[in-house]
Amino acid sequence: MRVSLIYLLTSVFSLHLSISIFYLFSLSLSRMDQEYDVIVLGTGLKECILSGLLSVDGLKVLHMDRNDYYGGESSSLNLVQLWKRFRGSNTPPENLGASKEYNVDMIPKFMMANGTLVRVLIHANVTKYLNFKAVDGSFVYQKGKIYKVPATDVEALTSTLMGLFEKRRARKFFIYVQDYEETDPKSHEGLDLTKVTAREVISKYGLDDSTVEFIGHAVALHRDDSYLDKPAIDTIKRMKLYAESLARFKGGSPYIYPLYGLGELPQAFARLSAVYGGTYMLNKPECKVEFDENGKAYGVTSEGETAKAKKIVCDPSYLSDKVKKVGRVARAVCIMSHPIPDTNNSHSVQIILPQNQLGRKSDMYVFFCSYAHNVAPKDKYIAIVSTEAETDNPQVELKPGIDLLGTVDETFFEIYDRFEPVNNPLDDNCFVSASYDATTHFESTVADVVAMYSKITGKELDLTVDLSAASAAAEQS
Template identity: 80%
Template sequence: MDEDYDVIVLGTGLKECILSGLLSVDGLKVLHMDRNDYYGGESTSLNLIQLWKRFRGDETPPAHLGSSRDYNVDMIPKFIMANGTLVRVLIHTDVTKYLSFKAVDGSFVYNKGKIYKVPATDMEALKSPLMGIFEKRRARKFFIYVQDYNEHDPKTHEGMDLTRVSTRDLIAKYGLDDNTVDSIGHALALHRDDRYLNEPALDTVKRMKLYVESIARFQGGSPYIYPLYGLGELPQAFARLSAVYGGTYMLNKPECKVEFDEEGKVVGVTSEGETARCRKVVCDPSYLPNKVRKVSRVARAIAIMSHPIPNTNDSHSVQVILPQKQLGRRSDMYLFCCSYSHNVAPKGKFIAFVSAEAETDHPESELKPGIDLLGQVDDIFFDIYDRYEPVNEPSLDNCFISTSYDPTTHFESTAVDVLNMYTMITGKKKENITPIGLKIVLTNPALCQSLKIHFLCKQQAMKCRNQWFLTRELRSSSTKIDSSTLCDFNFFIIS
């Protein structure tokens, strides 16, 4: 361990593992340590015995719940936007070869005491009881504006500067009622509270476009995907990436102490009497508690059930958003459910989570509106944890600390934090993420159909650096291919 490293990463949470992988790919010498004997940190997935030990101490799980090893219960339950930033990172780093994903069945919203499906197709939108016929006409005009909007084409702006016009003023132009605004802002744009209404509308429009693009990506019932065997697979996959590019991993390293020089700059990390020297440290808040501050708390319930969440069309994987206004809260509440269809529970079992930013010290009563929607549960656990953000100046001490995970059920804020940290650490930006060694990426199968070109099987394609490339026929096509979109099946075009 007595060596020099460019970066030492402390903690194997998802953020830390992504950064470890990215930095290793960049050619930096990385040492990655964790005080625990498992990967994932706070974002790990637990089997049934581990879950009981964490919340019930020495109690034993009841036999009727099935085999412990069939459970993979996420401690930070989140879905992945199918065309979001995390997917771009996954493909950029080629980590997808270590993972298998499956689409999430549905996304729902709570409105006036009932659960409604968030429409994923034109037909669902036409039949949706969320809006009356006249409201649907007004909403359609707004959706067309959002769909056609191009930040770099003033012709699509209709005279509005969305960096100055508030979301409230933009929506007011279309005369939408409060319930429609609530659904758009929280179920489509995925805002956590109503502050967005007084903020520039550009962010909301971008969020809505991401939602629609993510649905179109797999043409499923929601904009989300989720890895088989749970989110604990993600940190391990990025750890493998780091190792492939020369990163060194050490688990079960107690008392990792960050060492500083007289000027307050990091010089290394000491554990078990040995010191590894480094120029920079990346870590989660628990490793440098004197350089972070508590910003909020998250209340969470974890339920094991023998049925899907009622009124969600028997969906085996689902998100339900409860907007703040519907509950009289200051921020939204979230329901997240997965099952044996994603290999996180035995056949016939479902894992549901209710989470929200804590506004009281009593998670049981605070989360009751969400828990009431679950129906009968086999067992349930309650938890409340603190969220931290860094207060140090990385340019002065070379310590780069991640922000704790928020209660939302998707990873966009997580990915943004990772990329911001990457920029601070390296001075480089990863705004236009493309796969390693490539410049142009093929979009979804709909594009291939429009080009009258079918995907080739791997035996007919050309292999290079563990990627499969399409033949010259497609590469020579004059059709413009949008380089900002992603590949669905790891087939790429050489630019």
């Protein structure tokens, strides 16, 4: 079903032509050798969000990219582009359908319906450029099978994940989470969640290890088990976000996803930045960051011109000496002609395979979408399996996730390095984003964006939007 957030995400249309016309007009009036408040390098999703937010704040922004397209690593590819990237050919087989009907995300991620990214979209007022659709299901892998993720007391009672007595214990725990209010001591049941650990809170309800596993990894969306020995407040907030997002549109999952794929998001924020005076320049070779004698960045040079700015924002590829490698992501992109078995014929789902179920150090994720979200032709489906790489063999490493898919028409494998910044922006005026992780949801990605915004501006991003009022208005419209 189409989500009621569409009251806020009003119109569906392709941005490509209108953006191109707008930018061509903008660039015809602009020169690079000027002074700006901020120069942003790279048009990945993080950089485009920041460019839009900073422009709305009234800063003079120049946004550059060495590529001739938007999206960077988070771009969406049509079938010809996908084939060229992975097979070195421009001629995919005809039986897969029209190339232009594919929009395959290279960094696939769903959004929590009540999450931070949705709040950023509303805060920045880019929702008028986009349209979203609910994701059909959220599943977890356990003992060789996949199960619907229960997130409320009612779902706990009907879940096939647990036995009868465990269902009752889980139900009590979910009721505690749903009723918990940080400002209401009566709902705390004598527990200070800023001091007691998640392990201590969970043990109070006597939950089995298997129940703790799906709660921690598939509901709270932790990527490993270190959360168990940290203050419980973070886990409870994550669980409440999941349940609130699930209830927002009464669908089968807490997630939403844009029609035509995530490639629409960078363009929407790019359009926002341009509307507020931001200047965009694509296909700019080299984009060399310039530093003074004190090691502080003061501008960017390309094609003999230098644009000056007080701050430089970029992805890791533009300042490789200011980042460190922290891991690798293994990914398989699969084209299919049917839904994933045992998912109720859902056209879009997320499946999380917890690390302990696979004997791994990190979780594995399955992102699944289809023509229902306009990312593939009629009766074609896109499944993307990803994980933090622990070997050099993605074919073997990703096999547990791929085995869940059934028959696959085509599969493309890749491994890419993941980087995080090591510099201090106060010393060099450089604000570098972290690479995208293996998760198939946006919570960690948008957390990086919000943190970078605070470092760049010195203030907190106000995300206090009234989602309830918006949804209520949508229901009546």
